[in-house]
Amino acid sequence: MTVxxxxxxxxxxxxxxxxxxDSSASKIPFDGMDLSWxxxxxxxxxxxxxxxxxxxxxxxxxxxxxLDADYNYNFANPIDNTHTxxxxxxxxxxxxxxxxxxxxxxxxxxxxxxxLLQYGAMQHIVQELDESVTRxxxxxxxxxxxxxxxxxxxxxxxxxxxxxxxxxxxSYMGLESYMVQDNWCFQRxxxxxxxxxxxxGARLQIYPSKKVKQEIWLLNGWQSYNSFGNxxxxxxxxxxxxxxxxxxxxxxxxxxxxxxxxxLGHQSHRLRFHHxxxxxxxxxxxxxxxxxxxxxxxxxxxxxxxxxxxxGDTITRKDHFMYGTSLCNRIWFFKNKCAVTLRGDxxxxxxxxxxxxxxxxxxxxxxDELATKPSKPLNIAQGTITFDYMxxxxxxxxxxxxxxxxxxxxxxxxxxxxxxxxxxxxxxxxIPWRPDLQKSDSRIxxxxxxxx
Numbered sequence: 258m259t260v261x262x263x264x265x266x267x268x269x270x271x272x273x274x275x276x277x278x279d280s281s282a283s284k285i286p287f288d289g290m291d292l293s294w295x296x297x298x299x300x301x302x303x304x305x306x307x308x309x310x311x312x313x314x315x316x317x318x319x320x321x322x323x324l325d326a327d328y329n330y331n332f333a334n335p336i337d338n339t340h341t342x343x344x345x346x347x348x349x350x351x352x353x354x355x356x357x358x359x360x361x362x363x364x365x366x367x368x369x370x371x372x373l374l375q376y377g378a379m380q381h382i383v384q385e386l387d388e389s390v391t392r393x394x395x396x397x398x399x400x401x402x403x404x405x406x407x408x409x410x411x412x413x414x415x416x417x418x419x420x421x422x423x424x425x426x427x428s429y430m431g432l433e434s435y436m437v438q439d440n441w442c443f444q445r446x447x448x449x450x451x452x453x454x455x456x457x458g459a460r461l462q463i464y465p466s467k468k469v470k471q472e473i474w475l476l477n478g479w480q481s482y483n484s485f486g487n488x489x490x491x492x493x494x495x496x497x498x499x500x501x502x503x504x505x506x507x508x509x510x511x512x513x514x515x516x517x518x519x520x521l522g523h524q525s526h527r528l529r530f531h532h533x534x535x536x537x538x539x540x541x542x543x544x545x546x547x548x549x550x551x552x553x554x555x556x557x558x559x560x561x562x563x564x565x566x567x568x569g570d571t572i573t574r575k576d577h578f579m580y581g582t583s584l585c586n587r588i589w590f591f592k593n594k595c596a597v598t599l600r601g602d603x604x605x606x607x608x609x610x611x612x613x614x615x616x617x618x619x620x621x622x623x624x625d626e627l628a629t630k631p632s633k634p635l636n637i638a639q640g641t642i643t644f645d646y647m648x649x650x651x652x653x654x655x656x657x658x659x660x661x662x663x664x665x666x667x668x669x670x671x672x673x674x675x676x677x678x679x680x681x682x683x684x685x686x687x688i689p690w691r692p693d694l695q696k697s698d699s700r701i702x703x704x705x706x707x708x709x
Contacts, residue, residue: 285315286417286464290501293650294593295537296441296555296585297434300650305709317365321373323358325437325706332699337673337680342661344454345437345444346702347378355379355437355704358405369410369422374403379435383454389481401425401457401482405435417464426460428453428480429472429494430508432535432557432583438706441555441596442643443657446583447604448559452531453480458489470496478514479529485514486526502539508532510561527572531561531579544593551589558582578607578634598643607634636664655704666694 293300306320331340331349340349347353360373384402410422427435431449434440458476465471474492477484490512497505510531534557541552560580565572581604589596643657661668672693673679 284417284467286467286470287498288467290498292498292501292504294539294551294553294589295504296553296587297432297439299434299436299439299708300647301708302650305651315364317363319362321358321360321362321709323356323436323438323706323708325355325704326352327355327443327702327704328352329700329702331669332701333668333670333695335669335671335673335693337675339669339674340700341669341674342450342667342698343444344379344382344450346700347382349700353378358436360405364412367412367414369408369412369420371406371408371422371424372404373406375405376403379454383480387481389478389483389485392483392485396483398482405455417467418462419464420462421459422462423459425455425457425482428456429460429474429492430510430531431533431559432506432537432555436708437704438653438708441585441587441598442600442641443655443702443704444641444659446557446585446600446602447637447639448533448557448581448583448602451579451604451606452533452559455480456492457482468498470494476510476512479510479512479531481514488513488526490514490529502542504537505535507534527570528564529561530564531559533557533559547591549588549590550593551587553587555585555587556582557585576607578605580605594647596643596645596647598641598645600641600643601639603636603638605634605636633664635667637667638662651707651709653704653706655702655706657702657704658699659702660697660699662697664696666696668695668698669693670695 291302292298293302304316304319304321307316308318309316327346328351329340329346329349335349338349338351340346345355354377356375356377356379358373358375360371362373363370380402385398387398390396390398404425406424406426408422408424408426410420410424413419413421430452433445433449435454437443437445456474456476458474460475461473463471463473472492472494474490474494476490476492478486478490490510492511493507493509495507499505510529512529513526514529535555537553537555539551539553541549543550558580559582561578562574563572563577564574581602583600583602585598585600587596587598639659639661641657641659643655646654648654670693674692674694677690
């Protein structure tokens, strides 16, 4: 009888634990909230290629595809057809594929697997500038640049879910997405342009309640596949959505991961710190209106710095800093089929505190010693107006005008940024020759993108 009682007790406990797990598994964070309007979030609410669990209705395997093609005209009309200072737009007066991506996302019996491949112009602008692959052997951008996201992980049925994943991820820094269809504007804001677009490492996603997501990151470095130093970077991202009309986010990054001048080697302990926070608010909603159907604004602010911690490293946070803000207002019309977005943003950038090279040469105001002693910070202001036509949640037609102004020559002028002939391997008739840079630029861009 004693054995029977113990067996019954164990079965009872196991049953309770199983029921608790099932109850936890049924909890979905942000369930019932319409998040498709948020700047930087996907508009897809009904994936086309999706295999669901017959009992729970939850997605098990989701196929995804993305393609955006654009035509950009820079009013400076650079002779080499090169548009500069943008991770999104690389060419002038041409039609080209900005990003093409396809892949699959699997979530089955607590297993997490994701492989998303990519191709397009943004690879050359962003991934191929990763210098971390020059440290050591058995690595290179050719090994990794075609993977937009690749991760393996496990889901734990605790609270509203806990996910542990490792691999390549799109960056959590900044409000705006690497996928430009998710953003209210095609050209990203200045503050988001100068932050990472990808990370390689591991992340822990914790959903303690329906309205909160907390992420902890362990990273190889700041937009780098590999590490520049001996210590990894660490990060934190906190989302709070008290309701479907408001999102508050705070992100942090800390790491000793910046490549220093060769005299200091690749294993210095130069510190990098970065923080950004954002508020996205939908203040009007009438989805069935043929007039104004939605109105929302977003505010994204950044601050960061570098600081030398090695003997001989002259970098100081006083000179090597970055701060700025971007304010965006978007109005949807005709049952959310059309939208107009107005955006203004400003940025002050000391030294070379950038996620990608600003130009082929050091602009006036920076020294030639890797911009270690800038005479003044680079200040930029940008204004854009964007019109979107969205016949479905999968397709966007977009036209955008943008203007930028800097306090020093920084953008490509008519003479271009390669050579007097406009070719990188062409003859140079003027020696010494420097790229033609100007203090302002304006452009108009037409885009069509598709996502499922």
